[in-house]
Amino acid sequence: MSGESSRNAPMLGPRGQARRRALLDAAAKLFVEKGFEKTTLSDIVHLAGGSRATLYEQFGDKEGLFRAVMEENNRRISEQMAAAHANSWRGPEAALTSFGLRFVWALMDEQIFAVLRILITEAERLPAVAEAFWEIGPDTGVQRVADYLRHAAASGQLRVEDPLMAAHAFIAMITTNMIMRRLMLPQAPVDMAAVETMVRASVRLFLDGVRMPSCPQEATP
Amino acid sequence: MSGESSRNAPMLGPRGQARRRALLDAAAKLFVEKGFEKTTLSDIVHLAGGSRATLYEQFGDKEGLFRAVMEENNRRISEQMAAAHANSWRGPEAALTSFGLRFVWALMDEQIFAVLRILITEAERLPAVAEAFWEIGPDTGVQRVADYLRHAAASGQLRVEDPLMAAHAFIAMITTNMIMRRLMLPQAPVDMAAVETMVRASVRLFLDGVRMPSCPQEATP
DNA sequence: GATACACTGTACTGTACGGTACGCAAATGC
DNA sequence: GCATTTGCGTACCGTACAGTACAGTGTATC
Numbered sequence A, B: 001m002s003g004e005s006s007r008n009a010p011m012l013g014p015r016g017q018a019r020r021r022a023l024l025d026a027a028a029k030l031f032v033e034k035g036f037e038k039t040t041l042s043d044i045v046h047l048a049g050g051s052r053a054t055l056y057e058q059f060g061d062k063e064g065l066f067r068a069v070m071e072e073n074n075r076r077i078s079e080q081m082a083a084a085h086a087n088s089w090r091g092p093e094a095a096l097t098s099f100g101l102r103f104v105w106a107l108m109d110e111q112i113f114a115v116l117r118i119l120i121t122e123a124e125r126l127p128a129v130a131e132a133f134w135e136i137g138p139d140t141g142v143q144r145v146a147d148y149l150r151h152a153a154a155s156g157q158l159r160v161e162d163p164l165m166a167a168h169a170f171i172a173m174i175t176t177n178m179i180m181r182r183l184m185l186p187q188a189p190v191d192m193a194a195v196e197t198m199v200r201a202s203v204r205l206f207l208d209g210v211r212m213p214s215c216p217q218e219a220t221p
Numbered sequence C: 001g002a003t004a005c006a007c008t009g010t011a012c013t014g015t016a017c018g019g020t021a022c023g024c025a026a027a028t029g030c
Numbered sequence D: 001g002c003a004t005t006t007g008c009g010t011a012c013c014g015t016a017c018a019g020t021a022c023a024g025t026g027t028a029t030c
Helices: A014-034 A041-048 A052-059 A062-082 A092-108 A110-122 A127-154 A163-184 A192-208 B014-034 B041-048 B052-059 B062-082 B092-108 B110-122 B127-154 B163-184 B192-208
Strands: none
Touching (some): A014 A041, A014 A052, A014 A062, A014 A110, A052 A062, A062 A110, A062 A127, A092 A110, A092 A163, A110 A127, A110 B110, A110 B163, A163 A192, A163 B127, A163 B192, A192 B163, B014 B041, B092 B110, B110 B127, B110 B163, B127 B163, B163 B192
């Protein structure tokens, strides 16, 4: 309220820039570890060095700091997502499996997961931040799959009524159980191998469904 | 610590019983509305009548009150779940659709959803409560579906490798998108009709998958 | 090397809230 | 109707924490 110096990196010298980095890093670490409410500004300053005054100078207030941290995080995730494609030149099973595994790995990343949890609890307070995360994270993932499905349908490999809906379903199948378990039973261990077999099984289910094929043809080997 | 009078309804007269009810109701309402941290004991007493002293008398501390509220809530959900079956005497498509719709309706219930959100944020603090919710809620739902799938597989209607995993996948397909959207974009409206068509489409996808059938037989009507 | 400026440390303010102590009043039971 | 239990109101304590004020110190720029 006093000055506009609390905006985005206002003419900061080399020292200030370093402090800003340190503050952002410390804040990210602590927010992720303890959540927004339970992280105190003193904690952050303690870890980052410097003083609370600097923090207020640079970020305005606690929420401003949080916003800055999350925006940076979003940028990082965005880059990570850019690497994930479903390679259409392989068969559907291989393509979906490799994509699914990559997607699930990303979600198992402690950092990303913690951000997810924080945003869930903070979504009311910061809808814009939550929305941005949603768009660059889950939404682009779904879009990638949808694109692949559309492409595979066009080339006659798959038969997909509604690619977007099918993509949602696919992502849900491979992620939900793990996400919900980790959200609600945080102390339960995550079994990486189990996750992988789950992804593979999900892909087969997604491809073939559970209905008895109407023409008996393939005996299970 | 001082006395054991803070346990479960210790010899409470009719007046005390009424207060306890009022406190529980008020607490439930406020916890659901504002979350655990942001609900103050004064808020609760304000709404329920009585005094903080009574609250401490009956529930020991804030966490005790929360626990009591959640246990009651769990009881309610448990009853609600008892009503949901997949009727095996209908065809798979009808059975799964009706079960899915019922399950999704339950999740769209404001009350239940709010509890879900609170437990996600409070899971670290109160693992036992979260676990109980998980077991009587999602887990029994999945079990119901798994039972149905097993049954349908045994009678030759469906071909299911791993009923439990398939049940997880099915529930995930029909719930995830809605849950995640509501968790992270709380202000986005929920379109009931869209949810219903999503469930129907998911059931079809779950039954038939997306792979081109190997024997050309049925032309889509 | 004087000047302006940006970072730092610290001390302070205000407030919100969980929890406690205690005296009082109204039920409840005999 | 008297005694005891049980709930009620209030005042109080300790603490945690966001935010502010300010004086001091290092650091660039001329």
